[in-house]
Amino acid sequence: MAQSKGFKTANRRYLQAFWPLMAVYVGTVAVTSFFIDMDTASTAVRVASAAATTLPLAGVLWVIMRLIGETDEYTRLRQLTAMARGGAISAALATFVGFLQIYGAVDTVPVFFLGPCFFLAYGFSYGAACFGKSV
């Protein structure tokens, strides 16, 4: 784990990386959605588009991990707790939806929703820790 840089420095480094990555993500989604016809695009273009859209989000996950390594110990504990809760909720939900599919109760659900589900659960868990009881 990275050496702790203190709360303020870690937060500043996180935000300095987070917003540019989100801007790249939004830009990539806009370009792939509005300027590339996926119905007629080659497989290579489709794969490249998916990779280009995923990379900024992978970068966001990396800067979150960097923040966890660099911030103060209590914030690190809260971030890791929220991330664990987000992962547990996502895994439970994915299992439930998986069984729904196996039992024929629902049609195929795109695996794409797993990512947003994790970020939502992670965000809510962290927000609950901020506004509710401390971990």
Add this chain to the structure above:
Amino acid sequence: MKNIIRALRAERGWSQQELADKLDVSRQSVNAIETGKYDPSLPLAFAIARLFGRSLEELFDDGTSLADAAE
């Protein structure tokens, strides 16, 4: 773990945010330590002790006296 950090901070007229800035931690960290919801690591505990010019034993009370601990 009980501690006297809130009292020492109040003596100096510092807000939680000011103490957090001096320790380079979040305000929530200071609040959690003061209320006993979170026990700081040794490095942070020593940093707090140095800041207030007190020993760890003066700052923190785990409810066990030294005599009890020696038994």
